[in-house]
């Protein structure tokens with residue numbers, strides 16, 4: 001299995017956390033920059049891309065869904081930690097959880113957009129559209145705070161929803177993109193998992 005990613009990408013980190021939780025071995029092709037278009041690994045031009053024995057997949061949620069279904073075994077680091085959920089969405093709450101995942105994907109895209117556009121000196125201060133992205137981030141966080149519980153998005157589990165929240169906000173904080181804290185349950189969720197082995201094994205590195 002080979003994972004193509006860029007340093008620090010919150011979408012690639014989501015996949016790497018799931019691989020670490022499952023104890024799956026993989027090669028990694030990691031770059032510090034956006035890959036030039038000529039070196040793109042698929043039509044979306046984006047990473048992460050997973051190659052598993054010739055099957056090539058992109059879009060982090062699709063890759064995670066593939067990993068959960070193809071490699072159902074889990075290797076818990078400690079019985080005292082909540083286990084990785086075996087599903088993307090709880091079977092009895094599918095549409096609720098799918099809406100949370102979609103909102104988290106949008107939150108992550110807006111955070112990454114602000115970061116990527118800053119290399120071209122386009123910021124929320126000089127671009128109405130990026131100012132709108134910042135409002136979108138705030139609105140998504142407010143909406144998520146109403147839905148998350150004191151025990152994460154799926155109580156009793158370390159869920160893909162939890163991971164899809166932790167990765168972009170950790171990136172937002174590490175790259176000083178904008179303040180995101182200030183919501184009690186989301187703040188607590190972030191702090192509760194920060195020392196989980198799969199998170200410590202996949203730190204947000206120095207550059208994008």
Ligand SMILES: N[C@@H](CCC(=O)N[C@@H](CS)C(=O)NCC(=O)O)C(=O)O
Nearest residue numbers: 009010011045046047048059060061
């Ligand atoms: N929805 C995609 C987003 C992936 C994404 O935006 N990746 C960024 C790096 S964090 C990228 O490769 N961007 C390249 C580009 O925009 O051309 C996913 O979940 O995998």
